[in-house]
Amino acid sequence: MSVTELPTMPSRPPRDGRAMQKGQQTKAAIVDAALGLATQIGLEGLSIGAxxxxxxxxxxxxxxxFGSREELQISVIREYHTRFEDEVFYPALEQPRGLPRLRAMFANWMKRTSVEIDSGCIYISGAVEFDDRAGPVRDALASSVMTWHGAMERAIVNAREAGHLRADLDEQQMLF
Known part of the structure; x- marks a missing residue:
């Protein structure tokens, strides 16, 4: 399969609804294409040429x-994280605090995971690719995952504090 045949993830409209400048539109289109490629071939497989x-x-x-391949990879991680939040985290905030919100976060996460079985998860593939390497790409991946981890931990604590989970619950064990 050639690079041009790889599927891409659908782009999302700008959050603020304002029209983007041409340069911003072009960069967004490039990041969108790069994200589609990265889900298939990994962040390490991304190249300016492809x-x-x-x-x-x-x-x-x-x-x-972008100025560098590294900055391109970081832009892809940021875009992936934004889409992850838009699909998993923010919809769950519409649910009441406590167990309903925690369940919604988990259900949204599993829904996204089921879709990513075919396309690939940047967090998982990136963890494998960059686990043993220091640098800005690994840092961006770790930051995104820790943000998600923190949101899940807060939801677990809120559910426990609301009386929806046992008082002696080990949040870290549940989070694991």
Whole structure:
């Protein structure tokens, strides 16, 4: 399968509803294509050349938006995290605090995981690819995962404090 045949994740509209400038639109389209590639071939497999092929841009045109392959990878992680929050975390906030919210977060997470079985999870593949390497890409991955971890831990604590879970519950064990 060539790079141009790989599926991409659907892009999302800007949160604030304002029209983006052309440069921002181009960068968003590149990140969208890069995210689609990364779910299939991993963050380490991303290259400016492959992305130029997918987006039908020149290598220098793609490079100009990021300045480095590392910054491209970090942009992909940020976009993945934003979509993860939009699909998993924020919808759960509509539920009452406590166990209903915790259940919604977990259900949303499992729904996303079932979709990612076919496409790939940036958090999981990134953890494997960058586990033994220090640097900004690993730091961005770790930060995103820790943010999600913290949100789940807060939801567990809130459910326990609301009396929905046993008072002697070990939050860390449940989180694991």
């Amino acid at each position: 992305l130029a092929e997918v987006t039908q841009m020149s290598k220098s045109g793609v490079f100009a938006h």
